[in-house]
Amino acid sequence: MRARLTVVLAAASCGLLLAGFGAASLRAPADRISVRVRVTTHPATIQKVQLFSLTCNPTGGTLPFAARVCRDISLHPKAMLAPPRRSPGGKSSVCSGSEFMPVLSVTATANGTTRRFTGTPGCSWPGDQAVSVYFDAAQNNKKDLPRSEALLRCDEDSVLFVVPTPLASVVACTHGLWTPRAEQLIRIAEKTPALAGLQPARLFPRDIGALRCMIPAGGFVRGRKLSGLCGVTMKNVWSKATVSFTEDWPSGAGETARHVWHVVVQGRRVVATSQSGPVPPQLRR
DSSP, X not given: OOOEEEEEOOSSOOOOOOTTOOTGGGSOOOSOEXXXXXXXXXXXXXXXXXXXXXXXTTTBSSSTTHHHHHHHHHHOHHHHHSOOOOOTTOOEEEEEOXXXXXXXXXXXXXXXXXXXXXXXXXXXXXXXXXXXXXXXXXXXXXXXXXXXXXGGGGGTOGGGGSSSOOHXXXXXXXXXXXXXXXXXHHHHHTTSHHXXXXXXXXXXXXXXXXXXXXXXXXXXXXXXXXXXXXXXXXXXXXXXXXXXXXXXXXXXXXXXXXXXXXXXXXXXXXXXXXXXXXXXXXXXX
């Protein structure tokens, strides 16, 4: 049974800790890779332990989908071999569940260095995306494996590890909302005249979520910028999609102003646009 993700705010920052592997070894490893996976489950509340092995370059071992998992390691070596861990006081997600949730212990050796990590599939961020892949493979779960593989980028994308942690983007990634379709819709919507002149690629995230941004400010003082929050949300991704771009910026006296652009995309064509909120800073005269 997969654990449920509950996002929890801890204190100040979230670090990317890759102890045990140097920067060079985090590239796709060319040498022999050895992985040992210990899976502990509790069917009918009775503890069951299974042991699996995997080798890559060449491919072998007892783990099902060995060639596929080796490909995942090649594409996502950080996530699969040395997953990041939350720094003390950082922001992360944790589980809500029971003592009978499955637990995986993984020992991975690549380029002469061994890394050990433990986790519950689908349980926490950062660090457990690879655990889900190993678990699905061990359970011969062909149905869930593709989704787990798609989430590996959540443990590698540098966008998610800036300080302060972009929580909305983390939630979107770990819930499977970072998809090629969503990214395509953003690119299409940004070309609408209402947005194109604002250099949206420099402001808004490439995927659903929200990031800190520096918004150019118009007016008499040239070159001035405001520290704000720029985000993207979507509705009806697979039909007539609405892509919404949001700018938040300080408006004085502790208040925040917001402007929203709504772009409706059907197929690969923009069919409608609308806006709401005060004039955005970059359009002020």
